[in-house]
Amino acid sequence: MVAEKTPLLEVRNLWVKLPDEEEYIIRGLDLTIHAGEVHALMGPNGSGKSTLAKVLSGHPGYEVTDGEVLFRGENLLEMEPDERARAGLFLAFQYPMEVPGVTIANFLRLAYQRRFNTEIKYTDFYKILLQHLKKLEMDASFAGRPVNEGFSGGEKKRFEIVQMSLLEPVLAVLDETDSGLDIDALKIVANGVNSMRSPERAFLVITHYQRILNYITPDYVHVMVEGRIVRSGGPELALQLEEKGYDWVRSELAGTATP
Amino acid sequence: MAQPDILNLDQDYKQKYGFYDEIKPVFQTERGLSRRVVEAISIEKGEPKWMRDFRLQAYEIFLSKPMPTWGPDLSQLNFDEIVYYIKPTDRKGRSWDEVPEEIKRTFDRLGIPEWERKFLAGVGAQYDSEVVYHNLAKQWEEKGVIFVDTDTAVREYPDLVKEYFGTVVPPHDNKFAALNSAVWSGGSFVYVPPGVHVEIPLQAYFRINAKNAGQFERTLIIAEEGSFVHYVEGCTAPVYAEEALHSAVVEIIVKRGARVRYTTIQNWSKDVYNLVTKRAVAYGDAIMEWVDGNIGSRVTQKYPSVYLLEPGARGEILSVAFAGDGQHQDTGGKLIFAAPYTTGRITSKSISKGTGRASYRGLVQVLEGAHHAKCNVECDALLLDEDAKTDTYPYIEINEKEVTIGHEARVSKVSDEQIFYLQSRGLKKDEALTLIVSGFIEPLAKQLPMEYAVELNRLIELEMEGSVG
Numbered sequence: 001m002v003a004e005k006t007p008l009l010e011v012r013n014l015w016v017k018l019p020d021e022e023e024y025i026i027r028g029l030d031l032t033i034h035a036g037e038v039h040a041l042m043g044p045n046g047s048g049k050s051t052l053a054k055v056l057s058g059h060p061g062y063e064v065t066d067g068e069v070l071f072r073g074e075n076l077l078e079m080e081p082d083e084r085a086r087a088g089l090f091l092a093f094q095y096p097m098e099v100p101g102v103t104i105a106n107f108l109r110l111a112y113q114r115r116f117n118t119e120i121k122y123t124d125f126y127k128i129l130l131q132h133l134k135k136l137e138m139d140a141s142f143a144g145r146p147v148n149e150g151f152s153g154g155e156k157k158r159f160e161i162v163q164m165s166l167l168e169p170v171l172a173v174l175d176e177t178d179s180g181l182d183i184d185a186l187k188i189v190a191n192g193v194n195s196m197r198s199p200e201r202a203f204l205v206i207t208h209y210q211r212i213l214n215y216i217t218p219d220y221v222h223v224m225v226e227g228r229i230v231r232s233g234g235p236e237l238a239l240q241l242e243e244k245g246y247d248w249v250r251s252e253l254a255g256t257a258t259p
Numbered sequence: 260m261a262q263p264d265i266l267n268l269d270q271d272y273k274q275k276y277g278f279y280d281e282i283k284p285v286f287q288t289e290r291g292l293s294r295r296v297v298e299a300i301s302i303e304k305g306e307p308k309w310m311r312d313f314r315l316q317a318y319e320i321f322l323s324k325p326m327p328t329w330g331p332d333l334s335q336l337n338f339d340e341i342v343y344y345i346k347p348t349d350r351k352g353r354s355w356d357e358v359p360e361e362i363k364r365t366f367d368r369l370g371i372p373e374w375e376r377k378f379l380a381g382v383g384a385q386y387d388s389e390v391v392y393h394n395l396a397k398q399w400e401e402k403g404v405i406f407v408d409t410d411t412a413v414r415e416y417p418d419l420v421k422e423y424f425g426t427v428v429p430p431h432d433n434k435f436a437a438l439n440s441a442v443w444s445g446g447s448f449v450y451v452p453p454g455v456h457v458e459i460p461l462q463a464y465f466r467i468n469a470k471n472a473g474q475f476e477r478t479l480i481i482a483e484e485g486s487f488v489h490y491v492e493g494c495t496a497p498v499y500a501e502e503a504l505h506s507a508v509v510e511i512i513v514k515r516g517a518r519v520r521y522t523t524i525q526n527w528s529k530d531v532y533n534l535v536t537k538r539a540v541a542y543g544d545a546i547m548e549w550v551d552g553n554i555g556s557r558v559t560q561k562y563p564s565v566y567l568l569e570p571g572a573r574g575e576i577l578s579v580a581f582a583g584d585g586q587h588q589d590t591g592g593k594l595i596f597a598a599p600y601t602t603g604r605i606t607s608k609s610i611s612k613g614t615g616r617a618s619y620r621g622l623v624q625v626l627e628g629a630h631h632a633k634c635n636v637e638c639d640a641l642l643l644d645e646d647a648k649t650d651t652y653p654y655i656e657i658n659e660k661e662v663t664i665g666h667e668a669r670v671s672k673v674s675d676e677q678i679f680y681l682q683s684r685g686l687k688k689d690e691a692l693t694l695i696v697s698g699f700i701e702p703l704a705k706q707l708p709m710e711y712a713v714e715l716n717r718l719i720e721l722e723m724e725g726s727v728g
Contacts, residue, residue: 057683060675085685097680101698107681110694114685146698163684 006073008171008202009033009056014067016048016055016227025051027227028067033171036199040213040238041206043224044246049206050094052224053175057091058084071171086114088170092160092177099147104159105129107147108166115167132165135195137188153180161192172196173204178212190215210242223249272555272721277498277528278368279468280361284387286346290471291339294318297441300344304410304444307417317430317440324434330620331558331587336532341473341504343442345387351408352392362386369495371464378710381406383463387472388444399457404488405450406461409477412448419450423481427510427538427566435534435560439475439508446476446507451486451517460489460522460708465505467496467531473504480510482517482545489520491711495555496528502557503531511539511547515569518546524711526718527555529585537563544571550706553580553588554718562620564593567601567629574603579703579715582615582647583722591621591652596632596662607638608700611647612722619651623664630661638668641699643692693723 009032016026026048033039043049055062056069058081069076071089079087099107109125112118120128130140136158148156157177164172174193178186193203193216205216213221213235221237222229225246230253231237241249286303288296297318301311326333352358355372366372366384375382381395383406390408399406405416412420430440447463467474482488496503505527513519519539527533533556539547549563565574576592594603609617619638640649651668673695681691697704697716704712 057679059679080688081679081682082685082687082691085683091683093680093683097674097677099677099681099695099698101701102694107684107694110686110690111681111684114687114690167684 005034007032007070008035008072009204010070012068014052014055014069015065016051016062017065018061019063025062025227026055029224029228031222031229033202033204035170035202037220038197038203038205038216038218040218040221041204041224041229042208042210042221042238042241045208047224048227049224050175053091053094053173053204053206056084056173057081057089082114085167086117090164090167090169090172092157092164092172092174094175094177094179096148096156096160098149100149102147103144104147105143108163111163112166129166132162135165136162136192138162154182154185157181158185158189161189165192165196168196170200171202171204173206175206176208177205178207178209186212187215210238213238225249225253272528273498276369276495276526278365279497279499280365282347282359282361282468284345284347284469285349286344287342287469288344290342292341292343292442296343300442300444303344303346306413309421310413313425313430314441314443317437320430321434321437321441324437327434330560331589331618333532333534333558336502336504340471340502342469342471343473343475344444345469345472346389347386347468348389348391351390353394355392358384358392362391365466365468366392366464369464369466371462374462374710378459378708379462380457380459381461383408383447383461385445385463385465385474385476387467387469387474390445395461402455403452404455404457405448407448409446409448409479410444412479416448416450419481420448420479423479423510423512425510427512427540428508428536433536435506436508436536439477439506439536442473443475443477443508445474446478447480447490448478449480449488449490451482451488453483454485455483456487457489458487460491462491462493465492465494467503467505467527470499471501471503473506476507478507478509480519480521481512482514482519484514485516486514487518489522491522491524491708493524493526495526496531498528499530501530505531505533505535505556507535507537509535509537513539513541513545513547515543515545518548520548520550521563522550522707522711523552524715524718525551525553525555525559529555529557531556533559533561535559535561537561538566539564539574540566540568541572541574543569545569546573546575548575549577549592550703551576551578551590551592552703552715553578553590554715554722556588557585558587558589560589562591562593562622564595564622565603566595567597567603567632569598570600572598572601576603576605577703577706578605578607578619579700580607580609580617581719581722582609582611582617584613584615587616587618589618589620591619593622594624594634596623596625596629596634599628599630599632601629602633604634605636606702608641608703609639609649610641610643610696610699611649612643614646616648616650618649619653619668621652622654623656625657625659625662625664627658629659632659633663635665636667639699640668640670641696642670642672643696689723693720696723
């Protein structure tokens with residue numbers, strides 16, 4: 001193993017619930033991600049995967065009652081969502097929001113300026129944006145369209161990756177970006193992610209299915225059940241899951257392994 | 260030379276528009292309203308008897324009408340506190356050099372001369388009660404276009420004025436139309452001869468400077484057959500925290516096949532009661548378009564209307580209102596279908612923030628015989644927080660069977676999910692909110708000449724500043 005260095009992300013004993021409810025969604029989760037790594041987080045519906053993604057980006061709708069999250073050594077939970085983004089955290093949304101009347105170019109120029117703490121002329125930015133659209137095989141006309149309005153499901157997902165590509169995050173969390181994508185779109189998205197892999201950057205790929213991992217090879221696979229990571233391993237774990245289903249992990253958990 | 264500093268976001272209204280000049284008016288009437296005040300205005304202007312009689316008659320009508328109580332709260336408006344006529348200077352310029360220095364400085368600061376050089380066909384600038392500057396580019400003058408202040412029109416074009424003045428909005432229409440008719444001063448008179456297309460906008464800028472001032476401009480636009488004109492107005496005032504009153508009357512005659520667009524970006528300070536009557540009549544195949552943006556004022560009551568008098572006439576009303584803390588924007592539009600095969604559309608977009616209240620009030624009236632009339636009304640309200648209020652009063656009266664009328668109303672709140680999405684890309688919370696609002700008013704902004712669209716967006720950004728903790 002390489003010498004010890006500060007992890008990019010360190011989640012320790014995280015407990016999360018909705019403000020008005022008793023039941024916890026995330027129950028004592030631990031996760032450490034270093035620069036250069038790709039982690040896949042798999043799990044059945046309702047296991048808390050998407051909640052983790054939102055909590056990492058600072059969604060105001062959740063209550064963290066215990067635990068800590070360090071991002072590049074700093075307390076992530078004390079930062080506003082925009083501060084997290086400017087520090088290099090990116091979330092590709094499972095359900096990207098529509099913003100009527102706001103063009104992609106106007107929106108992303110502002111995002112670009114904030115992320116890189118710079119001012120850029122509209123015409124200069126436009127050229128940059130077109131390169132990223134092209135990379136994800138999206139037509140240049142998208143630059144002038146309102147954000148996500150009237151997009152197909154696949155276009156929305158691809159546009160998330162356009163944004164990731166443009167904003168060059170240090171840690172990108174992809175929340176079920178693969179769901180609802182046909183095989184061609186999946187390959188385009190995977191290519192977008194693979195082209196960005198670097199020793200300085202890490203990915204947390206949240207998915208329900210093993211399929212996307214055929215195209216994005218993870219270094220680590222974690223299985224999340226009922227709010228915590230119950231198994232971690234290499235890429236082979238994803239294949240095992242695909243074969244045996246989530247009941248396999250569940251039943252192992254309950255100590256009643258199937259014969 | 261002062262730059263139009265609309266691009267500077269860091270100043271608030273008080274710094275940008277809320278300044279005032281220490282000028283000594285050459286004449287002003289005593290505080291409050293009386294028959295004597297009405298006469299004094301007319302005498303000071305040296306008006307013909309017919310206009311003086313018109314004023315005095317209107318004054319009687321004003322007295323006879325009760326204060327309207329069906330709309331916003333006007334109980335704090337005290338007619339006795341207002342100064343109805345303030346003449347800042349004896350000079351009226353056709354070049355900015357002729358305008359008294361202090362007053363010119365104000366318009367420099369507001370960027371008007373600069374805009375005129377850049378993209379306007381003509382400019383009128385009114386300061387308190389009188390127009391201090393008026394100019395029309397030569398090429399339009401040569402084509403017979405008239406663009407002067409209305410007082411000048413009474414002197415120089417009495418026949419045209421007599422024929423149309425008070426015909427679209429008669430004094431007895433409502434209490435404030437009567438008030439304006441009694442004490443009116445300034446405003447624009449526009450005449451476009453048949454077939455002439457004034458391709459670049461004419462602009463009027465209205466500035467209230469004095470404390471407790473009333474501004475009562477009177478605008479009359481006559482578009483002859485097949486002509487076109489786009490008239491734009493803007494307005495601001497100092498911040499005094501004492502009420503001022505702006506009560507204008509605008510009358511527009513759009514003859515057969517002509518088209519008039521009238522755009523307002525209203526940005527009065529939050530001391531101003533803005534109670535305005537705007538109405539157009541459209542003849543066969545004519546098009547009248549009102550683009551009405553209300554951002555400032557304490558209370559605004561304004562419902563631009565179009566009377567569709569002959570087949571093929573079309574009326575378009577696009578209204579955007581922003582009601583911030585303490586403001587009540589009671590706006591909308593009226594379409595009166597008085598002939599068959601007439602069409603119209605009202606689109607209203609309002610934004611309420613803090614303790615602000617935005618009301619849509621609209622009337623669609625189809626008179627008997629106006630068969631095949633088509634009308635569509637769409638109201639969108641956006642609430643920025645819990646206390647903000649919005650309401651709609653859509654009146655529809657239909658006296659004809661074969662008509663097509665659509666009405667849609669939506670109220671939405673800015674969703675936390677939207678804000679979170681934008682924030683997760685690095686935008687600060689108030690930037691995210693501002694972006695959502697600018698997207699909401701985009702349908703209006705894209706109707707405006709670029710310079711005005713930019714200004715409107717800046718104004719909204721100013722209003723949005725500090726709207727989140």
